[in-house]
Amino acid sequence: MARRSREQVSGFAELVEARSTALLRLAYAVVGDHQLAQDLLQEALVKVYVAWPRLRDESGAEAYARRTIVTTAISWRRRRSFHEPPMDVVPDSGGDGDQSDRIATHEVLWQQVRGLPPRQRVALVLRYYEDLSEAETADLMGCSTGTVKSQLSAALGKLRERVGPETGVLFPEDQAVTR
Amino acid sequence: MTTPLRDALTQRINQVGPAHPDIEELVGLGEQRLRRRRLTAVAGAGAFVALAIALAIGGTALNRSADQNPGPIHRPPTNPHQTQTTTPTTTRQIVYSDHKIGTPGDTVHFGDRAVETGNDEVHLDVTDDGFLYTDRGGVWFSDGGTPEQVGSHLCAGLPTGEFGHFANRAVMSANSGSTVAWFDCTHQARPTLVVFDTSSRQEVARRPVAFCKEFCELVDVTDEYVYLNRGVYTGAPLPEYRFDLRANRLRASTPQEYAEDLRSQPRGLILGDDWQIGTPITGVGRSPSEDGPMRFDATGSRLIPVVSVNDRDQATSAFDTATRRVLRLRLPPGYHVGTTATFRLFNWLDDDTIALVGGRGDILTCQLSTGRCVLAVPGPDADTWRIVPGFPLPG
Structure with a gap:
């Protein structure tokens, strides 16, 4: 499992620059807490980075990030402020x-x-x-x-x-x- | 003044300002996670080398100890600093135990560590934080350091055997996270469902279930629910009840609810011709057709997922629930099996990596995204039985 290439990192950075705000708002919408939303966004983006070679293009990567945000939010039952x-x-x-x-x-x-x-x-x-x-x-x-x-x-x-x-x-x- | 729900939500959520993620930090975290995966793959091989050396130079001592009584349950770890060196990670370690015929098995391999359990474990399981094992009625947990007892009077371990049918799945963990469940039979007339969190090392629920007096079995554990039933099923058991961990409530459930829950998990497989209508499974529990985890048959250089449909073996597709792509696994280059060989999935190391064990004990790790598999831990000698999480001990 090699390090990501410069091209892959560049593609990932472009996605982050372009779509982070929309993804953060989705994360905020599903967890209802700003700090948790930032944690969720970071987790989703790291997963996107790890999975980058199999995501093929930016739309696939964003879809993966959105799905990660949704499924992770559903499973974050232990986070207190998520259930205030x-x-x-x-x-x-x-x-x-x-x-x-x-x-x-x-x-x-x-x-x-x-x-x-x-x-x-x-x-x-x-x-x-x-x-x-x-x-x-x-x-x-x-x-x-x-x-x-x-x-x-x-x-x-x-x-x-x-x-x-x-x-x-x-x-x-x-x-x-x-x- | 009225506001449609859609507008109200949009106006409220769009108050969130722009995101300013630190790309360098994200790349660093991503690379760190990739490194962990590499280490996981090589850790098993390292453990094998350590085991081989230990057997070579310590064989005599091992045989001598076999003639003695098993030591105290809380033996000091081989390395007194093991616990301190444990790094929290979301990547699970490869866990296995080798049992040489005629000698007591009391060492569990957890990543690159060898943990002495001091007693014959009868079941292994694993969470993100460490591994669990059971002995005669006790449940033990280790993060790589000295095991500590976290449960007792395990129903499946009672000599009376009321719950003995499924001793190999008496303790059950989720495919990710820290949740693990078992039945406590301190009061046999009223078995108690116990849910334990290996991260906080605390029980998070303890629920007596009167109707389990006759028979109950754990079907599955997910992030939110513990599924159970009262029946005896061949093949994959169907859940009749589920315990909601968040609401601390037990209620009737259906196979449909269970399937929906599994479909939402990032670590799971969907069997069939189409992921939308296929059967979702965790992969590590009993598969729909047989009393064992998901099976893959080696054919040429490929590993073909196998599921029985209508009592006959039929190769179908297996989809990854996270990406919804078909699994196409390949045997490691140069890896030789006989004309046929069977492997079974026993652990999800992370969302993209599974661990399989072969008939002769070889442990492969396979990356779902690329289909590549590597030999992580070669099988033991012919007179040694290898135990992995979710599999029963011989006898």
């Missing part, structure tokens, strides 16, 4: 008006998303933040579309229950979940 209970108190937005209301709404929603079980949170994030189809979400999570549907249904049910209508968050109808 959602906050009960709406944070002070520090101002008045629509802007501050919107910020407070996002924060309430986000805390509840963080409190979801990992698989539900990952399914939700891939479907509604990454805007993937159910089939693409299933592919990334390594499960069936039926599982994605059930995880999404459970996640949306909890959020509907916990994030009241007064917050103004519009949840998709179950029928609209399928794409």
Whole structure:
């Protein structure tokens, strides 16, 4: 197992430069903690480096990194902050008006998303933040579309229950979940 | 004012600023991991050389000790600094034990170390942190240093034999990480599922399972769950229950749930013509067709994965769950087998490297991405039986 060639290191560096921010946001979305997200991103990128010769091209490498982030996030059950209970108190937005209301709404929603079980949170994030189809979400999570549907249904049910209508968050109808 | 869920999530997540990863650090970490893999491959060979030398110059002493009582359980390690030199790593070590017929086997090889166990181990298992073995009712753990007892009254080890059917899988670990599980029969009327973390060296769960009074067996351990059932199956057992490690809850489960869990693991195989509809397995447990781990038959220079379908042997494809690519393994250059030879997968050393043991005890390590295999530890003498994790001792 030889060291990576200069060309391979250069290709890897290009991927890191181009896609790190998007990958960090995905990592943050699935673990809900900035420090953990940075750890997760680093772990995923190191795995990409190790696997580089078999990933063939940049799109393959990014797909591998994304899959690593998702599967690692699901398995990081021991990390305390990954499972912090959602906050009960709406944070002070520090101002008045629509802007501050919107910020407070996002924060309430986000805390509840963080409190979801990992698989539900990952399914939700891939479907509604990454805007993937159910089939693409299933592919990334390594499960069936039926599982994605059930995880999404459970996640949306909890959020509907916990994030009241007064917050103004519009949840998709179950029928609209399928794409 | 209303905000669609999609917009709310996007606005919140996009508050995360740009990433500034240190590329040099990433390359350094990556190279370090590649070096560990190289060391893992050569460590086994080094252990064999050390073993050969030890046998050559210490044979007399070994035979003499065979006539004596087994020593105390907590023997000092050969090297008193072994524990201190252990480096935390995500790459697992090759673990095996050689048993010369007629002499007690009490040495376990863990990477480049030889750990004296002081008792006849009946089962070996491995985690990211070290190895475990069982003796008559006890569970022991070593990180390369002096073994410490971490469990007792192991159900499978009881002389009454109620749980004796699957003694070779009485202790079960996940393919990665530190989780290991077994049944404790301190109270035989109410066996207790014990889950132990070899990283923290603490029990993380202890759950009495009344319905296991008659019979239970561990099916599998993954990062999140311990699967078990109450039946006796030939071939791969089907999980009926799973214990959720995070929720500390036992509930009914299904083969579908189990399959989905396995598909999400980076260390696993999917057997069939298509990874999407194939059967996911860990590779190291019992395969779908037989009481043994995943089998590969040497044919020419290739190692062909074998799975029985409808009671007949049929070579099919095996896919790597991490990359979803077909495994195409090749025997080491110049490696000679007879007309046919069988190898079995017994350990995942990392996401891309598996360890196989052959019929004559040769241990190969194979890189899934390249298909290359190397002879990591040559087999022992003809009068010596080699034990690897997940395999039973003779007799």
